[in-house]
Amino acid sequence: MDEGSRRDMSVFSGRPSDLIGRQIAGYRIEREIGRGGMAVVYQAKDLRLDRTVALKLLAPELARNDTFRGRFTHESRVAAAIDHPHIVPVFEAGETDGVLYIAMRYVAGRDLRHLLDREGPLPVAVATRIALQVASALDAAHDHGLVHRDVKPGNILVAQGTDSDHPEHVYLTDFGLTKKSLSLTGFTSVGQFVGTLDYVAPEQISGRPVDGRCDVYSLGCVVYETMAGKPPFQRDDDMALLWAHQYDQPPALSTKRPDIPDGVDAVLAKALSKSPDDRYDSCLAFVSALRIAARGQVSGGGTGSRADAEAAPGHPGPPPEPPAWARPVFRH
Known part of the structure; x- marks a missing residue:
């Protein structure tokens, strides 16, 4: 290894203070x-x-x-x-x-990992507010043909919101380094991943093609942890954890949070389906179903598409019919 390479590697193997004060590409660290x-x-x-x-x-x-x-x-x-x-x-x-x-x-705040480590399981209202913002970001990326592949609490930044109605402002980060990029170069292969395995979709483990629905699965794992305090699968070693993602059913959230309506279990089970075809078609569809279930309401049996998300509460439907006495002045 030449001297330049040894100097570059110090970024990763040296003390955190090694680069403090240095200038790199017009930025002072x-x-x-x-x-x-x-x-x-x-x-x-x-x-x-x-x-x-x-x-x-x-x-x-x-x-x-x-x-x-x-x-x-x-x-x-x-x-x-x-x-x-x-x-x-x-x-x-x-x-x-x-x-x-x-x-x-630069986002002033802390990531969701630190928030969960400090506060434990979050109130349902907070968890769903965070999930909604992350889902919106993921679907926007999918619309641009970009799949995140590494949705986890450490990549979700939670900053102070604008007012009491929006107490948190959430940012999703780390799009520039994807698992697909690394696997194409030989730095990762089937069964090898960068980062935690707690949120990885079954198709990523088996090396099958992935699309936005792998992010639905990972977001489902994150949402589960925000409400339960732990990811859906916990095993003693990495191989057992990989097996669980591919073949085991996640424990019902209601067994860990009895205060949450039973309908939430069905929503999470769909988001965490082993086959992408059985999951929600979009992240917003998943979170919209989650919000409905968390209110104790029963979904109308939607298909899990983005169209269903757009019909969820917060999106006005057709105006109601006028009362009988007022119909003569309304035209259809």
Whole structure:
């Protein structure tokens, strides 16, 4: 390994303070705010525009793989093109000194992982508000042909909302580094994943083609954890956990939260179906059904499509018929 590569690897193997104060691609690094197997995220100052950003530096070995670099460039551009209030905006993505980087909006707040670790199971109203915002972000990404593939509490940022009616503002992050990109380069293969296995869809484990419905499954696991305090499947080792995602049925949420209406169990069971064909067609359809069930109402047997979501409460239907005495002045 040459001297440049050893210097780049210090981003991932050295002390968190090694890069503090250094300038990378026009950004001055101020402090580390997150670390994973393939990336480190720093709070940094954009020296050109004098603003604070979140700067993600990817592992140097990824930059040396031409296939990954091509996928990274394409997916970063797609992510940057999505203008959505619940997706962290991507400002810039590129390569400098053998390291790939992504500059994103810095979100002041904490991620859902820290929130759950601190507070435990969330009230139903809070859990559904968060789920609705995440679902909206995921469906927007799917409309752009981008599947997240790594929906988990650590990728959901919870910031302060605008008012008492919107106490949280949720952002979904980490679109620029997908499992598909890594698998195409040989950094992952069937049975190997970056990050936690608690939220991975069965088709990802078996190596089958994936679409937006794998994000429905992962969001279902996240929603389950926000209400139960733990993910739906807990096993002693990774292989047992992978087996559970593929073949075991999740325990009913109502056994852990008796205060939640029984209808929520059926909604989660559908979202966590082993086959994508048996799940909701969109994340918003899933969360819309969840909100109805959480109110103790019975769904009208919808198909689970986005059209059903648009017909859910909050979307006005046709106006009611006028009373008999007023009909002469109404025209149909």
